[in-house]
Amino acid sequence: MPRWRVAGGALAGLLLGGxxxxxxxxxxxxxxxxxxxxxxxxxxxxxxxxGFASWEYDLATATMRFSRQLSAIVGVDHVVxxxxxxxxxxxxxxIARVRAxxxxxxxxxxxxxxxxxxxxxDGRVLDILSSGEAVxxxxxxxxxxxGTIHDVTEQRAAERAAREAAxxxxxxxxxxxxxHQALQMFQRAMLPAELxxxxxxxxxxxxxxxxxxxxxxxxxxxxxxxxxGRLALAVGDVTGHDLRAATVMGQVRNAVRAYATEHPDPGxxxxxxxxxxxxxxxxxxxxxxYGVYDPIGHELVWSNAGHPPPLLRxxxxxxxxxxxxxxxxxxxxxxxxxxxxxxxxxxGDSVLWYTDGIVDHRSIDPAEALERLRRAYARAPGGxxxxxxxxxxEMLANGPREDDVCLLVLRRAxxxxxxxxxxxxxxxx
Amino acid sequence: MATPRTPLLVEQLTGExxxxxxxxxxxxxxxxxxxxxxxxxxxxxxxxxxxxxDLSRVTFCDSTGLAVLVGFHKRxxxxxxxxxxxxxxxxxxxxxxxxxxxxxxxxxxxxxxxPTR
Numbered sequence: 001m002p003r004w005r006v007a008g009g010a011l012a013g014l015l016l017g018g019x020x021x022x023x024x025x026x027x028x029x030x031x032x033x034x035x036x037x038x039x040x041x042x043x044x045x046x047x048x049x050x051g052f053a054s055w056e057y058d059l060a061t062a063t064m065r066f067s068r069q070l071s072a073i074v075g076v077d078h079v080v081x082x083x084x085x086x087x088x089x090x091x092x093x094x095i096a097r098v099r100a101x102x103x104x105x106x107x108x109x110x111x112x113x114x115x116x117x118x119x120x121x122d123g124r125v126l127d128i129l130s131s132g133e134a135v136x137x138x139x140x141x142x143x144x145x146x147g148t149i150h151d152v153t154e155q156r157a158a159e160r161a162a163r164e165a166a167x168x169x170x171x172x173x174x175x176x177x178x179x180h181q182a183l184q185m186f187q188r189a190m191l192p193a194e195l196x197x198x199x200x201x202x203x204x205x206x207x208x209x210x211x212x213x214x215x216x217x218x219x220x221x222x223x224x225x226x227x228x229g230r231l232a233l234a235v236g237d238v239t240g241h242d243l244r245a246a247t248v249m250g251q252v253r254n255a256v257r258a259y260a261t262e263h264p265d266p267g268x269x270x271x272x273x274x275x276x277x278x279x280x281x282x283x284x285x286x287x288x289x290y291g292v293y294d295p296i297g298h299e300l301v302w303s304n305a306g307h308p309p310p311l312l313r314x315x316x317x318x319x320x321x322x323x324x325x326x327x328x329x330x331x332x333x334x335x336x337x338x339x340x341x342x343x344x345x346x347x348g349d350s351v352l353w354y355t356d357g358i359v360d361h362r363s364i365d366p367a368e369a370l371e372r373l374r375r376a377y378a379r380a381p382g383g384x385x386x387x388x389x390x391x392x393x394e395m396l397a398n399g400p401r402e403d404d405v406c407l408l409v410l411r412r413a414x415x416x417x418x419x420x421x422x423x424x425x426x427x428x429x
Numbered sequence: 430m431a432t433p434r435t436p437l438l439v440e441q442l443t444g445e446x447x448x449x450x451x452x453x454x455x456x457x458x459x460x461x462x463x464x465x466x467x468x469x470x471x472x473x474x475x476x477x478x479x480x481x482x483d484l485s486r487v488t489f490c491d492s493t494g495l496a497v498l499v500g501f502h503k504r505x506x507x508x509x510x511x512x513x514x515x516x517x518x519x520x521x522x523x524x525x526x527x528x529x530x531x532x533x534x535x536x537x538x539x540x541x542x543x544p545t546r
Contacts, residue, residue, distance in 0.1 A: 239496045241460065283503065285496050287528060306528035327529035331499055362457065362489040366520050403491075 044068050056146040073128075073151050075120035091117035091125065101132070109134035109142055115152070127156040183246050184209065187220070190250050195223045196231055200295050201345075202384035203231070205408040206392060208357075210401060217404030218245035218286075219355045220253055224260075231295060232260045235353040235408050236288035236307070248284045252277065252329075256290060266290050266303035270326060270338040274305065277330035286329040289353050298345045298412055303338040305329045308359065308370075311352040311377050312343065313387070313411075318378035320370070321351075350387060350411035352377050357403030358395050384411040437462040439469035442483065449479030449513065455486040458494025466497050474501060477508025485516035485539060490524060502534055513537065 044067060047053050053070030057063070066074075074089050090098045094116035101112035111133035118126045132147030187207070195203045205221040218238025226232050234256050238245045255276055259269045269290055277284055289310060291302025302310070306328025310321045326338035343351070359369035373395060380390035388409045437456035450473050456462055473480055480501065484490075502512040516539035517525065525531040 237492065239492045283496060283500050285492065285499060287492070306530075308527055325527075325529060327533065331503075331530070331533060356492075360491065366523055 048072075050150075052148050052150040054146065054148045056144055058144050059142065070149060073126065073149065074118065075122055075124075089118050089120065091119050093117070098130075105132050105134065105145055105147075109145075118149075125153075126151055127153045179243070183243060186246050186250065190220055190246075190253050192222055192224065196225050198231065198295050200298070200413055201231070201293065202411045202413065203233070203408070204384035204388045204411075205235075205406065206388055208392060208396070208401075208405040208407075210357075210404055217241055217355075217357065218249040219357065219404045219406040220249050221353070221406045221408045222253055222256065223408070224257060226260060226264050226292065228264070229295075230264065231293040231410075232256075232264060232290070233293060233302075233353070233408065233410060234288060234290045235355060235406055236286055236290075237355045237406075239285040244282070244284075248277075248280075248286070252286055252288070256288075260290075260292075264292050265340065266292060266301055267338045267340045270303050270305045270329065271336065274327075274329040274336050274338075275333055278333035280330070284330050287356075288329060293410060300343045300345060300351065300410070301340055302343075303340050305338055308354065308356050311354075311374060313350045313352065313377055313380075314346065315348075316378060318352075318374045320374060345410075345412040347412055348414035350384065350409055352387070352391065353408040353410075355404070355406045357401055357405035358392075358407065361402055383413075384409040387411065437465045437469070439466070449481045451481045451483055451515070453483035453486060457489040458487055458497065459489065459491045460493045463493050463497050466494075467500070470501060474504045474508075477505055477510040479510050479513060480505055481513045481515050481537075483515040484521055485518070487521060488518060490517075490521045495524065495528060495530060498534070499530070511535075515539075 043054075047067055047069035053073050054067045055070055056065050058065070087095065087098060087102065097114060098116050101114050104110040105112060111131070113129070113131040115127065115129050118128045120126065129150040129152045130147060132145060134142045135144045135146055137143050187209070191205075191207055195205060203223050205223065207219065207221065210217070218240060220234075220236055222232075222234040224232050234253070236249070236252060238249045238252065240248075252273060255273055256269060259272045263269070270288065273286070273288070277286060286305070287307040288305045289302060289307045290305075291300055293300045304310075304323070304325030306325065309323070309325075312319045312321055321341070321343070323341050324339050327336050345351070354373070359366055359373055361369065373391070376391050376394040377387070380387045380394075382390075388407055391409075392405075392407055437454070437458075440453050440455070442451040442453055452470065452473065454466070458466060470480075470482075482498070482501075498512065498514075505511050511534070513535045514525070515537045517536065522531075522536070525534075525536060
């Protein structure tokens with residue numbers, strides 16, 4: 001509590017006079033001191049706990065008084081000083097602002113709130129939030145100035161750390177975004193820019209990336225003309241979702257094209273890709289369907305290396321072609337064989353190849369999801385593109401996906417083609 | 430990105446199945462748990478021999494999980510041993526069948542020479 005109230009008590013004691021007055025004075029003074037001491041102690045305790053401190057400047061005595069807590073914050077041991085001395089610890093860069101606020105308060109009694117840095121005697125720099133105002137008596141005369149300072153160093157440090165963390169997170173996100181875009185560009189570059197267009201058969205394929213995932217899958221599809229006029233088809237999935245998976249996908253996709261051009265039989269192509277993969281130093285596993293379609297005889301020959309089974313649509317029914325397949329690629333280097341299956345497509349028949357992202361979700365039974373795919377395919381209308389659009393729309397409407405998806409439909413035209421095309425038209429150009 | 434949805438737990442069962450160590454795995458095998466699984470099983474690969482993984486408590490496995498199992502098998506096979514799987518749940522059985530890996534690792538059905546203590 002301010003000292004002048006004690007002085008007021010002393011004055012009251014003196015006015016009473018005499019022995020009783022002396023006793024009364026002693027009592028008044030004792031009570032006042034106890035009250036003052038305990039109130040000051042409580043104020044000091046409160047200040048210490050709250051991390052703030054106060055000062056007051058008595059205009060009558062021109063005395064600056066710091067609370068003990070302020071002395072502790074600033075790192076000085078005195079509790080009484082001058083206004084000028086109070087500014088001595090302000091950071092040199094902030095001193096002009098502090099002085100201006102102080103002068104405004106002294107000369108014009110203008111209150112202030114400002115933040116500045118304070119340099120302790122031990123060299124530590126504190127962030128201080130300070131405010132000050134004039135205190136008037138009943139007649140409106142300014143009798144003293146007082147204010148508080150609040151040590152906000154830890155708070156500001158936490159804020160700076162949070163800003164820095166946010167900046168770094170944003171930087172990391174931006175870097176990942178760049179990587180993601182590069183991967184997507186790579187993935188798109190690996191997918192055929194356009195599919196072979198034949199008169200008697202339609203091929204349609206789609207890659208559905210998972211937009212909310214920063215990483216991408218190693219799923220791909222491919223369709224290309226062979227030198228003998230037949231059409232080669234591939235759908236595959238590389239383990240993993242990173243740059244490595246994308247590069248392995250690119251290698252396998254190109255290896256398939258190279259092997260197929262030399263010797264297109266499905267069993268031979270898959271066996272050679274398996275040997276290639278199993279000899280890579282890292283363990284890279286790939287599942288894949290690869291096949292060759294003859295647009296004259298309408299026969300599809302294909303082999304399966306550990307990949308989900310294809311579907312056949314004939315009339316209004318769709319059937320899973322769960323025929324014997326070979327092991328997924330990359331596990332054992334030699335001796336793995338990939339049985340070949342043959343299927344003649346009638347007018348309007350189609351096959352659907354897909355990657356497991358369309359049926360694989362941990363919250364759904366895979367057999368049930370496969371059955372849903374089969375039904376969606378059975379009732380999908382139209383040509384290859386419409387079939388594909390209808391199936392993907394229906395399957396993707398059924399809740400979230402966890403993985404990228406590739407879908408490929410090969411459909412023989414329903415009506416006999418008006419023009420019987422020459423095989424050379426399908427040859428590699 | 431790689432925070433496990435459920436914690437992966439690997440416990441070593443007392444006793445042996447056909448003379449091999451038996452580890453029971455609890456959780457989901459995917460990209461988020463692959464490294465944990467590799468780390469937990471690595472000490473049991475060094476000696477080669479037969480290792481049985483009890484998959485009865487594995488509720489989900491994707492291709493990344495499968496790749497980890499293939500990695501174990503290759504390590505063991507190089508030392509003259511091999512990996513065996515015990516009691517995978519239906520969706521994992523399905524995956525092993527599609528990929529043909531059920532022809533690479535012996536897969537024991539639940540109840541068939543139970544590896545439990």
